[in-house]
Amino acid sequence: ATVVRRADYTAPAFWIDTVHLCFDLDPAKTRVLNKMTLRRNPDVPAAALRLDGDDLNLARVLVNGAGTSFKMDSGQLVLENLPEGNEPFALEIFTTCAPVKNTKLMGLYVSNESFFTQCEAEGFRRITYFMDRPDVMASFTVTLRADKEKYPVLLSNGNLTDSGDLDDGRHFATWIDPHKKPCYLFALVAGKLVCREQHIISRSGKEHLLQVYVRPGDMDKTEHAMQSLIKSVIWDEARFGLPLDLERFMIVATSDFNMGAMENKGLNIFNTKYVLANQATATDVDFANIESVVGHEYFHNWTGNRITCRDWFQLSLKEGLTVFRDQEFSMDLCADPSARAVKRIEDVRVLRTAQFPEDAGPMAHPVRPDSYIEINNFYTVTIYEKGAEVVRMMQTLVGRAGFAKGMTLYFARHDGSAVTCDDFAQAVADANPDSALAKLLPQFKRWYSQAGTPRLAATATYDAEAHTYTLNFAQSCPATPGQESKEPFVIPVSLGLIGAASGAALPLQVHGQSNVGDSHLFVMTQASESITFEKVLEEPVPSILRGFSAPVVVDYAYTDAQLLALLANDPDPFNRWEAGQRLALLIAIKYIASDAGGSSAIGQNDTYISAMRAVLRHPTLDAAFKELVLTLPSETYIADQLEVIDPQRIHAVREAMREQLATALFEDWQWAYAAHSQNGAYQPDTLSSGRRALAGLALNYLCLAARSSGDAIWPGKAYQRFKDADNMTDRFNALNALVQSGHALATPALARFHSLFQFEELVLDKWFALQAGCTDRGGQVLPAVRQLLKHPNFNIRNPNRARSLIFSYCSANPGAFHRADAAGYVFWSEHVLELDAINPQVAARLARALDRWKKLAEPYRHAAQAALQRVAAKADLSNDVREVISRALA
Ligand code: HT7
Numbered sequence: 001a002t003v004v005r006r007a008d009y010t011a012p013a014f015w016i017d018t019v020h021l022c023f024d025l026d027p028a029k030t031r032v033l034n035k036m037t038l039r040r041n042p043d044v045p046a047a048a049l050r051l052d053g054d055d056l057n058l059a060r061v062l063v064n065g066a067g068t069s070f071k072m073d074s075g076q077l078v079l080e081n082l083p084e085g086n087e088p089f090a091l092e093i094f095t096t097c098a099p100v101k102n103t104k105l106m107g108l109y110v111s112n113e114s115f116f117t118q119c120e121a122e123g124f125r126r127i128t129y130f131m132d133r134p135d136v137m138a139s140f141t142v143t144l145r146a147d148k149e150k151y152p153v154l155l156s157n158g159n160l161t162d163s164g165d166l167d168d169g170r171h172f173a174t175w176i177d178p179h180k181k182p183c184y185l186f187a188l189v190a191g192k193l194v195c196r197e198q199h200i201i202s203r204s205g206k207e208h209l210l211q212v213y214v215r216p217g218d219m220d221k222t223e224h225a226m227q228s229l230i231k232s233v234i235w236d237e238a239r240f241g242l243p244l245d246l247e248r249f250m251i252v253a254t255s256d257f258n259m260g261a262m263e264n265k266g267l268n269i270f271n272t273k274y275v276l277a278n279q280a281t282a283t284d285v286d287f288a289n290i291e292s293v294v295g296h297e298y299f300h301n302w303t304g305n306r307i308t309c310r311d312w313f314q315l316s317l318k319e320g321l322t323v324f325r326d327q328e329f330s331m332d333l334c335a336d337p338s339a340r341a342v343k344r345i346e347d348v349r350v351l352r353t354a355q356f357p358e359d360a361g362p363m364a365h366p367v368r369p370d371s372y373i374e375i376n377n378f379y380t381v382t383i384y385e386k387g388a389e390v391v392r393m394m395q396t397l398v399g400r401a402g403f404a405k406g407m408t409l410y411f412a413r414h415d416g417s418a419v420t421c422d423d424f425a426q427a428v429a430d431a432n433p434d435s436a437l438a439k440l441l442p443q444f445k446r447w448y449s450q451a452g453t454p455r456l457a458a459t460a461t462y463d464a465e466a467h468t469y470t471l472n473f474a475q476s477c478p479a480t481p482g483q484e485s486k487e488p489f490v491i492p493v494s495l496g497l498i499g500a501a502s503g504a505a506l507p508l509q510v511h512g513q514s515n516v517g518d519s520h521l522f523v524m525t526q527a528s529e530s531i532t533f534e535k536v537l538e539e540p541v542p543s544i545l546r547g548f549s550a551p552v553v554v555d556y557a558y559t560d561a562q563l564l565a566l567l568a569n570d571p572d573p574f575n576r577w578e579a580g581q582r583l584a585l586l587i588a589i590k591y592i593a594s595d596a597g598g599s600s601a602i603g604q605n606d607t608y609i610s611a612m613r614a615v616l617r618h619p620t621l622d623a624a625f626k627e628l629v630l631t632l633p634s635e636t637y638i639a640d641q642l643e644v645i646d647p648q649r650i651h652a653v654r655e656a657m658r659e660q661l662a663t664a665l666f667e668d669w670q671w672a673y674a675a676h677s678q679n680g681a682y683q684p685d686t687l688s689s690g691r692r693a694l695a696g697l698a699l700n701y702l703c704l705a706a707r708s709s710g711d712a713i714w715p716g717k718a719y720q721r722f723k724d725a726d727n728m729t730d731r732f733n734a735l736n737a738l739v740q741s742g743h744a745l746a747t748p749a750l751a752r753f754h755s756l757f758q759f760e761e762l763v764l765d766k767w768f769a770l771q772a773g774c775t776d777r778g779g780q781v782l783p784a785v786r787q788l789l790k791h792p793n794f795n796i797r798n799p800n801r802a803r804s805l806i807f808s809y810c811s812a813n814p815g816a817f818h819r820a821d822a823a824g825y826v827f828w829s830e831h832v833l834e835l836d837a838i839n840p841q842v843a844a845r846l847a848r849a850l851d852r853w854k855k856l857a858e859p860y861r862h863a864a865q866a867a868l869q870r871v872a873a874k875a876d877l878s879n880d881v882r883e884v885i886s887r888a889l890a
């Protein structure tokens, strides 16, 4: 396998100005005629033209209409005898491919008898020979021809300029994209689809046609996606002055898709999971995800499409920035500051449970990686979520208005080109010359080049006589593969102080500074640094890293009393939630350490329980926030805090803590359920979804408590709720409560759920995922999963279904997966190999389930290593899986 290195980048030897593609669509043999005009790039030394190709049958190559010599080299079509000079020349290439055999879902493939494409990152080469790299931008004209009855809808990027009937029941459509684009943004769709459409007039007075295409039968699930799209258009124009630059913007849903969605210019292709929703089939979380993914893809139209990446090492240029934009979009749509904070907490939870472990494991890489074997393996939480945090820190350092100015300068400088992460950071800094970002730019950019999660160790001293309070910080960053030592980062630390006794937010007076507020941004640049606050009249508790102002771990030896003070009083909702999580973590870690391998009995934890009761019963905190505070840190997050991971021990302690919360707060949960379960007509807004989330958590705890007491009332109520609910959120929460508490009523409820929704693919995914992710009591989950593999609704070729069963078990259910008998790992290795033969991208994601095997306690560690070695021993592994497994074993 070849290693691709960022340092080896060279500009292309040729430019492709225009591309005219003509497709004769046929599932078994699609013909592709590719007519291009090219010219030599005068800025680089003359070289042969190398065109990428993969799984194509080449029939003809003509240069300026005449046959030419060519050779094949490592899958590339190499043309050496091309016209000299800088004049454009015509190149015509005729190939065929077999979409129906394309199980990788990259390039042109068939799903439910329709044609779809996926070209990012390197799928276009599976459609035709091309310079498949993002810095080659061309004008595309596309003609599609297909059987009219089977494929009545023919779509591609841009504007429809011609269409009509052909002989033999076939028809055609020609699309011209007015914008130059890299080939990874090319798309076509052909099939039996219906669409919801809406005309909108944008701020500038231009009219646009918005369309959402789905399979017939799914029209009643398209309203929310359309509304999300309209909101996205309005938001990007209002917040960043970025208008829709197309007459027509289309979204098409397919149920076979490797990722969430794809931002092809004017023709976004989506996984159905992120389009289809109505109250009967989708949960509040689904509704929220759809809004944010529709926003994300739409926002790519500027950050990604108008300005794209010079090479794939710059992937976070578009992904980190666009995640940041979709996070801001969701926050700006929130009705109040509390809902904004809830969204921020949810985003940080994803970062800490998925990205922090990645940054500490064998796949750790910088936000701008230096090398890769398979680019598909680098669509990671580091590129996306950590990348978004890096952009967020820039905004913190230049302010919201300053950041908007930075965006404006970025577009003024680079619109229509393919650029680097450096170009983006430079634009934001140059637009804010007096900012801390501008002054610290070279050091700030270490966030792009150094992998690993920095740790910020804090200590404090209070001088009660001088009324000064000093916080000392020391930063460090662990070694990561290929990076032994790290230079200090620029860390924006948002700080506050809370009176330990009064609970009041203390005014912050920093020596030598005139402004006094109750929050202060301390920009740390050295390995160790201090800050002193003056006129501190009472002993404070530090509120460090408010709003999670940097993607770091804060080590401060908080006492329980300090955490309780923050939980009760911190005006920063993020740190208020964080205090509750720290309290729970302290308890979990104490019991995990106290008796490795022994009983899971835990002590009283009265203070914690009372604090949780106070939050639950709090008169003004909102329901969504309470739900987050009362949810214990995940097993994965707890594991990430430990040097050695005993997954069974972690599971047992966390379950014991859940049972304790369930029984000790039984009456409070009853109250919470009653107070939050009537919500009137269903609306997926943040307020009512927060109420449903809290009612769902309450029901979960009530059924869990019933398990210990033997009481049948709450399981009975949950079953009733499950049957009567008028929306999927309440119905699924009730089902979840029965399944997770292991109550006998779970069996009929699951059967009923299946029969109600057997024709709803996305709901069946939930049904599979719930069973595979269920709390293990005595090892029943793996046999159930194996049984479900044989279910008539299971299909390993469909990524959503594979994820719902296999991934939910291997990657999202540590208590069931890490078995002392190694059977979970055997299951994992079998399915990595099976999937690799079908869809390497999906297989490589599954392969990552054992990333952290070196931290496992015995007997898990050896068993996991053996499973990895079994996979590694397979001779014809894909590059995708080989890269993940080799890094894990290195
Ligand atoms: N930019 C899109 C990436 C994507 C993708 C990458 C590899 C293989 C399949 C894929 N589907 C979509 C998604 C996004 O970030 O918006």
Ligand code: ZN
Pocket (backbone or CB within 6 Å): 296, 300, 318, 319, 322
């Ligand atoms: Zn994206």
